[in-house]
Amino acid sequence: METLTEPFRPGDRITDDAELLELACYLADGSRPGERDLTLTWLDADDRVVGVVLPVDDVPTAPDAAAARHLGDLLREVLDEHAPGGSVVAVLGRPGDSAVSAGDRAWNRALRARSGVRVRGVFVAAGGEVRPLTLDDA
Template sequence: MTTPPLPTVPVTTDAELTERWKGLLTLGGQPVRRSLFLTWLRADGTMVPLCVPVEDLDAEPDRLAIGNLVQLHDVVAESEGADRTELHLAMCLERRGPAGLSPGDDAWVSALESVLRHRDGLDCSLHVGNGHTVVVVMPRRSWPAA
């Protein structure tokens, strides 16, 4: 049995965030559906104790649905008593397929980056998991100094 990672242990690098996703997701078999998991990191690297799955995603991204992630981000920031810019939105797209970035993932990476980073200015990152491993495909732009 795996012990889930503690949200009070800070995450300070992309590699540590990759390990955190491995601890949060159940690895050991192909996912049955395409899902986007969302969690948030505070400025000190500790994790908000919340992991939200968005399940049964289409192969092609829905930009309206991605825009709704911004509203959810704002709700989480408000519940934390933080400004929206003080939280990092960490995402993991879990789906069947290769361990790394697949051709079908490119559209998701582009849409998430376009809407969340460029249009709405959110600090965010994206990992991809296939049920056996997790890799970073859209790293965090910069990590706060420790």
């Protein structure tokens, strides 16, 4: 696991959707062009940056049931240890254009429905853009 550095520091509060998108853009800077990855970070119960970042390389186009279960366990473990009552922010980096794909929807569902944790935001970084995925996109 890594820790955040500028422009977000542990303890910084994410107060609105614009700041959440800014955080997602910052996290997306770590994605490698042409690769599929997932970057996770956590906010505490007051929406303050915890400072824990987990990059996951070589993610599949869509998670299978076992991967979704494992992901949910991981999200809960980090929340329990570092941010009880908090939430997760996820950025899926992938090649291609920024249009929402079936794989994006599958990751969105896995993060939101199967993890059992509060999701503050899910984003896709593709085609030179970072865009939020909404509940409707799941």
